[in-house]
Amino acid sequence: MTIARPVRALIVAVVFAVCLLVVHFAGSSPSKASVFKLDSHERDPNLDPTHEPEGILRRTSKGYLPGPEGTERINATLLALVRNGELSGMLQAMNDLERTWNHKFNYPWTFFNDVPFTEEFKRRTRAATKAECHYEVIPDEHWAKPAWIDDDLYRESVKMLKENEIQYADKISYHQMCRWNSGMFYRHPALEHMQFYWRVEPKVHFFCDVDYDIFRYMQDNNKTYGFTITLYDAPHSIPTLWPETVKFLAEHPEHVHSNNAMDWLTDRVRRPEHNANANGYSTCHFWTNFEIADLSLWRSKAYEDYFNHLDRAGGFFYERWGDAPVHSIALGLFEDKSRIHWFRDIGYQHIPFFNCPNSPKCKGCVTGRLTDGEAWLNREDCRPNWFKFVGMG
Ligand SMILES: Nc1nc2c(ncn2[C@@H]2O[C@H](COP(=O)(O)OP(=O)(O)O)[C@@H](O)[C@H]2O)c(=O)[nH]1
Ligand SMILES: *[C@@H]1O[C@H](CO)[C@@H](O)[C@H](O)[C@H]1NC(C)=O
Numbered sequence: 001m002t003i004a005r006p007v008r009a010l011i012v013a014v015v016f017a018v019c020l021l022v023v024h025f026a027g028s029s030p031s032k033a034s035v036f037k038l039d040s041h042e043r044d045p046n047l048d049p050t051h052e053p054e055g056i057l058r059r060t061s062k063g064y065l066p067g068p069e070g071t072e073r074i075n076a077t078l079l080a081l082v083r084n085g086e087l088s089g090m091l092q093a094m095n096d097l098e099r100t101w102n103h104k105f106n107y108p109w110t111f112f113n114d115v116p117f118t119e120e121f122k123r124r125t126r127a128a129t130k131a132e133c134h135y136e137v138i139p140d141e142h143w144a145k146p147a148w149i150d151d152d153l154y155r156e157s158v159k160m161l162k163e164n165e166i167q168y169a170d171k172i173s174y175h176q177m178c179r180w181n182s183g184m185f186y187r188h189p190a191l192e193h194m195q196f197y198w199r200v201e202p203k204v205h206f207f208c209d210v211d212y213d214i215f216r217y218m219q220d221n222n223k224t225y226g227f228t229i230t231l232y233d234a235p236h237s238i239p240t241l242w243p244e245t246v247k248f249l250a251e252h253p254e255h256v257h258s259n260n261a262m263d264w265l266t267d268r269v270r271r272p273e274h275n276a277n278a279n280g281y282s283t284c285h286f287w288t289n290f291e292i293a294d295l296s297l298w299r300s301k302a303y304e305d306y307f308n309h310l311d312r313a314g315g316f317f318y319e320r321w322g323d324a325p326v327h328s329i330a331l332g333l334f335e336d337k338s339r340i341h342w343f344r345d346i347g348y349q350h351i352p353f354f355n356c357p358n359s360p361k362c363k364g365c366v367t368g369r370l371t372d373g374e375a376w377l378n379r380e381d382c383r384p385n386w387f388k389f390v391g392m393g
């Protein structure tokens, strides 16, 4: 059989292209994780149409219809704690996520508030999606300051936190919010049958079209936690969090996972502006305003014991323990680190930080740029530490 010359040329070109692809993807293997830099603009394999990992893409047209009867959806929800006064910021965040992802999958939204949502809030958020919306009031026993918190000690502590310039230290609702996000939200009856959630805050942005079912990806790949950005925390907001954790571990060594990320948690970092770490904890944490997680993490015996220990110690009020360091420490100690996934392909911003992949599917952010704020903010990024100890999985 003879092959016409243009066809031969085509075959040569295809072989050449395949070789290039092989070289490209061999070059982006996890072994290069330790040299990750923010300016390395690798194409994200999950966003690349020529390289969609088998099994994660289910672009069925009938399986994700809106409403309770969706056949392909698993038990998962988009979850937002939000105030009535943040309606416009919530609509903006919803519009971004609906446009880039959820209009293809129609996962329900569940909104939480410590007071009832207004009719206007419900009407306008309902109008922003084809998916179901649920509006839930947080029961007082999940939100109120616990009885064992001493008011005088709280007031004295706030003074000290303010001297150390800890933002929101004097806002009791901020402490309540951090505690609720740490150890309460998953106890709400509205989440009883849910397996996964994706946390969304008002005013955040999403930049990239993502064509696969993120929740199914978590399930199919045995992942329990997904993040986009990790940052260092202000050590003065959590001085006794790690010492309390060490006490807890002495009482409950059985909860520590054999494939833990302890070396990541205790990494000795050098940051001139924050003179080292928080009494043994590096302060590197998953930035939880973005969080995709399996609720069974928080419903586990390990986490229940840990949260109760922390809650009794009082640091959600006497200090300003955030749900980000609390979740991060728990994940680093009690979870198999290989089940934690960096969603490099989800373009995301919560002021003042971005996760911006290199892909034509992203619009509105600058590839690889961490912040459009002041230059020192770039030093807050600690993703390279995660990649160093755990890899890019
Ligand atoms: N309903 C309600 N939501 C709150 C309250 N405080 C904070 N939030 C929500 O909790 C999230 C984090 O609060 P935010 O002010 O963004 O804190 P920051 O991101 O740490 O600056 C946002 O989704 C807020 O809407 C509160 O008192 N009531
Ligand atoms: C999913 O939710 C339904 C009720 O909405 C429940 O019957 C079912 O058991 C749930 N599945 C899982 C795996 O939790």
Ligand SMILES: *[C@@H]1O[C@H](CO)[C@@H](O)[C@H](O)[C@H]1NC(C)=O
Pocket: 222, 336, 339
């Ligand atoms: C998922 O991960 C857990 C924890 O490491 C492990 O025990 C389990 O075997 C894994 N399951 C699959 C299907 O790989």
Ligand SMILES: [Mg+2]
Pocket: 201, 289, 350
């Ligand atoms: Mg916020």
